[in-house]
Amino acid sequence: MKALIVGSGRVGSFLAGQLVGQGHEVVIVDREPRSFKMLGEDLVVQRIATPETGKVQATLTAKTRIRCIVGSGSDEELLKTAGIQGVDALVAVTDNDYVNLMAAVIAKELYQVPRVIIGIINPRRLEIAQELGVEAICPLTLGAQAMFESLIR
Amino acid sequence: MNVVIVGGGTVGYHLTKALLARGHEVTVIEPNEDRCRLFTEEYGEVVVRGECDVALLRRAGTERANVLIAVADQDETNLIACLLARRLLKVPRVIARVIDPRSRTTFEKLGIDLTVSSTGIICNLIEQGAITTEILPLLALGKGDLEIVELVLPPDSPALSVSLKDLPLPADSVLISIIRGDQIVFPRGSTTFLPNDTILALTSTKGVEQLKRVFYR
The missing domain is CATH 3.30.70.1450 (Regulator of K+ conductance, C-terminal domain)
Known part of the structure; x- marks a missing residue:
């Protein structure tokens, strides 16, 4: 499977590691180049410019084969550069729920990405995802539910 | 007309003033407490405080609105507000401000056809000013x-x-x-x-x- 991950924070990097470990192909996008450090320490930097801006840089990890692209995950042109047209799945897990939602809508409606899933930080926004037909997971709600179940068991 | 404005920044503030002066009914959605207080002091009860989500859009009376104008400081929020207003709450007309001019085509492809980009307007003015x-x-x-x-x-x-x-x-x-x-x-x-x-x-x-x-x- 080819997966595009938006957001290289704790969740995104963990997910990228898991997927690559199972032999899947991963491209990861983050606005902040430093975030890619979360992926591991053996990064070999390779800069790739996009045709539109000439400014977007990408880094390639030697061992883990994760393509890293610097830019905003709600920028359609950047998502195209990241190869959204050919991916099997998009996962958006930045720390901004609206960025995740926008990336998901672009992936689903404009590029027909077969599998789209996002992280939502504020549980109140789960309803937005639901109304827009986007599969969403709120770690906070899941965590609280698990704690609750553990308590009353 | 019944207008919902998403975002109580400078644009939202002046937009509210102009629309109220022309006799329209305005509701503003804004998360920041200080901004909300400013609106209430200036314009009375026009603000619904909070982040733009489904419940709050409903509370702001968006279902009855003729127009929703999204002028928050983030393109993503504006897009989501417009999509919810258009698709879920059936608002006849939605207008979005886009900050990054590159977002404009994305908005259009998703059915938000009326976008305002100050970058675009200023560029047009400069281009035209150069000719005439x-x-x-x-x-x-x-x-x-x-x-x-x-x-x-x-x-x-x-x-x-x-x-x-x-x-x-x-x-x-x-x-x-x-x-x-x-x-x-x-x-x-x-x-x-x-x-x-x-x-x-x-x-x-x-x-x-x-x-x-x-x-x-």
Whole structure:
């Protein structure tokens, strides 16, 4: 499977590691180049410019084969550069729920990405995802539910 | 009209003022407490405080709104607000501000066809300013390729002694009316022009330069 991950924070990097470990192909996008450090320490930097801006840089990890692209995950042109047209799945897990939602809508409606899933930080926004037909997971709600179940068991 | 504004920043603030002054009903959605207080002090009970989500859009009465205008400081919020308003709450008209001009085509493809980008507007003004200082763009129509412009005829205009039908007007422009003092003249083929006539014209952006050559020396 080819997966595009938006957001290289704790969740995104963990997910990228898991997927690559199972032999899947991963491209990861983050606005902040430093975030890619979360992926591991053996990064070999390779800069790739996009045709539109000439400014977007990408880094390639030697061992883990994760393509890293610097830019905003709600920028359609950047998502195209990241190869959204050919991916099997998009996962958006930045720390901004609206960025995740926008990336998901672009992936689903404009590029027909077969599998789209996002992280939502504020549980109140789960309803937005639901109304827009986007599969969403709120770690906070899941965590609280698990704690609750553990308590009353 | 019943208007919901998403985002109580500077644009939202002045928009609220202008719409209230014209007698419209306005509700503003804004998360920041200080901003909300400012709105309440200035305009009374117009604000619903919180992040733009489904429950809050409903609480702001978006289902009854004729227009939703999203002018939050983040393109993503504006897009989501517009999509929810359009698809879920069936608001007839939605308008979004886009900050990154690259977002514009994405918004359009997702059905948000009315976007306002200050970057785009300023670029257009500069481009037009570079070609002409006499022709004032009043309104951009379509996707910005059609506009209504205003021209004031100088005393040395080459169009003064010629009747309208003999002017080499560009094919893709139409003269709408001539304002002469406090009169409005509807242009006919036989109409001739006087100095200080103000002409309103509908023209393609390409036609602007040719209009300028017809009316200015």
